[in-house]
Amino acid sequence: MRTLVAGVDSSTQSCKVVVRDAEDGTAVRSGSAAHPDGSEVDPRHWWSALSLAIERAGGLADVAALSVGGQQHGMVALDDTGAVIRDALLWNDTRSARAAADLIAELGGPKAWADAVGTVPTASFTVTKLRWLAEHEPDNAARVAAVALPHDWLTWRLAGGADHADLDTLTTDRGDASGTGYYATRTGTYLPEHLTRALGHGAHLPRVAGPAEQVGTAGPVRLGPGTGDNAAVALGVGAEPGDVVVSIGTSGTVFAVSDTPTADETGTIAGFADATGRHLPLVCTLNAARVLTATREILSVDLDRLSELALSAPPGADGVVFLPYLEGERTPNRPDATGSVHGLTLATSTPAHLARAAVEGVLCGLADGLDALTTAGVRADRVVLVGGGARSAALRAIAPGIFGRPVLVPEPAEYAAEGAARQAAWTLTGEAEPPRWGSARTSLYEADPTPHVRARYAEVRDA
Ligand SMILES: Nc1ncnc2c1ncn2[C@@H]1O[C@H](COP(=O)(O)OP(=O)(O)O)[C@@H](O)[C@H]1O
Numbered sequence: 157m158r159t160l161v162a163g164v165d166s167s168t169q170s171c172k173v174v175v176r177d178a179e180d181g182t183a184v185r186s187g188s189a190a191h192p193d194g195s196e197v198d199p200r201h202w203w204s205a206l207s208l209a210i211e212r213a214g215g216l217a218d219v220a221a222l223s224v225g226g227q228q229h230g231m232v233a234l235d236d237t238g239a240v241i242r243d244a245l246l247w248n249d250t251r252s253a254r255a256a257a258d259l260i261a262e263l264g265g266p267k268a269w270a271d272a273v274g275t276v277p278t279a280s281f282t283v284t285k286l287r288w289l290a291e292h293e294p295d296n297a298a299r300v301a302a303v304a305l306p307h308d309w310l311t312w313r314l315a316g317g318a319d320h321a322d323l324d325t326l327t328t329d330r331g332d333a334s335g336t337g338y339y340a341t342r343t344g345t346y347l348p349e350h351l352t353r354a355l356g357h358g359a360h361l362p363r364v365a366g367p368a369e370q371v372g373t374a375g376p377v378r379l380g381p382g383t384g385d386n387a388a389v390a391l392g393v394g395a396e397p398g399d400v401v402v403s404i405g406t407s408g409t410v411f412a413v414s415d416t417p418t419a420d421e422t423g424t425i426a427g428f429a430d431a432t433g434r435h436l437p438l439v440c441t442l443n444a445a446r447v448l449t450a451t452r453e454i455l456s457v458d459l460d461r462l463s464e465l466a467l468s469a470p471p472g473a474d475g476v477v478f479l480p481y482l483e484g485e486r487t488p489n490r491p492d493a494t495g496s497v498h499g500l501t502l503a504t505s506t507p508a509h510l511a512r513a514a515v516e517g518v519l520c521g522l523a524d525g526l527d528a529l530t531t532a533g534v535r536a537d538r539v540v541l542v543g544g545g546a547r548s549a550a551l552r553a554i555a556p557g558i559f560g561r562p563v564l565v566p567e568p569a570e571y572a573a574e575g576a577a578r579q580a581a582w583t584l585t586g587e588a589e590p591p592r593w594g595s596a597r598t599s600l601y602e603a604d605p606t607p608h609v610r611a612r613y614a615e616v617r618d619a
């Protein structure tokens with residue numbers, strides 16, 4: 157009888173569960189459930205969505221191990237009884253932008269953060285959310301006994317830790333800890349003084365488990381350590397040296413697995429850890445797939461029609477540029493920015509030009525991230541494109557021109573959940589490296605580079 161494993165992606169918009177054959181990764185079944193909208197969410201909604209997604213994926217009765225991947229950075233503040241104190245503030249909540257600026261100044265500037273943590277924090281980072289809490293909700297801040305991230309909290313609930321209010325059984329992993337702002341990626345140690353500086357007092361932090369460690373059980377199901385969703389995607393796509401992954405979901409991310417840590421004092425590259433003991437230099441934008449859904453709504457068309465429209469306009473949309481800062485922006489760090497469309501004329505005020513400019517705007521923001529990674533020494537022979545946005549035909553076709561590289565698109569799948577499942581299988585083998593699973597079918601997209609599109613975008617971005 158074959159052994160089955162499950163992987164979870166508790167992401168911004170939904171929870172996805174996949175069940176796989178532990179031996180070779182063959183797809184067995186899957187399920188998903190929606191999360192509520194908004195950048196602050198009661199974590200109990202994640203729990204209900206996880207329970208529903210597990211049910212829709214056929215349950216766990218025949219599953220040997222499970223790991224949870226989750227949206228990074230979200231602040232889950234717990235009191236000394238293990239109860240959630242307030243709604244979690246998510247990675248895309250920008251209210252802590254001033255707290256981020258204050259914390260950077262207090263520690264001696266961006267270089268001091270890059271050297272200590274590996275990352276210069278923006279409003280996305282947990283540490284800045286704790287400072288915001290201390291300043292704006294001091295009563296809540298005083299009650300904080302432990303701080304967890306979304307995947308830590310879900311893993312803990314699955315293991316029954318929440319039922320016993322046992323904060324000591326909270327666990328996390330290097331990948332997710334590296335997005336807090338109080339963990340040094342390079343040395344693999346917490347920086348409790350950063351947490352105390354932000355919150356005003358110390359708090360219990362989840363134990364950082366090893367990459368293939370079993371951290372508990374949910375009934376008979378072994379629980380893996382889990383990780384942040386981008387580290388899970390890296391495991392799920394099995395990227396090779398020279399591959400840079402671009403994920404276009406709620407967030408847009410550009411990253412690669414690397415043996416060496418980064419410390420980018422410009423703040424563009426986050427120096428995260430991956431889920432295998434290596435590093436995951438990453439650039440993240442706040443505006444990705446939802447720019448296309450917003451444009452679809454403006455134009456009253458469906459996503460397929462949006463794609464057709466975009467492909468019917470010329471590269472560069474005859475000078476129309478859509479700066480897609482619909483949620484503010486994190487890279488570049490413009491938390492209060494709004495979106496705008498530039499260069500309209502009578503001739504270019506058409507649905508096709510707007511659709512093209514929206515797709516190009518999302519891709520140009522990510523191409524800036526790719527440039528930052530290559531400047532930092534990351535090899536980028538080709539791009540591996542995943543996430544819900546990769547289902548857009550226009551995005552797939554336009555991407556190679558903007559990135560100036562071939563783009564490999566694996567067949568549509570939930571790669572963060574796949575990566576979590578692969579991690580779960582790894583906890584069963586206990587070997588030095590994760591199990592080798594067959595790779596997904598891929599399509600290769602190539603196009604002549606379109607540097608003029610990037611140049612025009614940069615002109616508007618910097619105006
Ligand atoms: N054909 C498509 N064209 C453009 N966007 C799409 C398409 N299909 C799905 N999406 C978008 O992908 C997003 C979900 O992607 P996903 O990677 O699951 O995000 P997350 O993991 O952040 O929840 C949604 O915003 C959805 O509208």
Ligand SMILES: O=C(CO)[C@@H](O)[C@H](O)COP(=O)(O)O
Pocket residue numbers: 167168169226227228229247280335384385386405406407408409426440
């Ligand atoms: O903040 C980051 C990475 O630093 C985001 O990538 C979040 O991890 C959310 O991911 P999605 O829900 O968009 O997959």
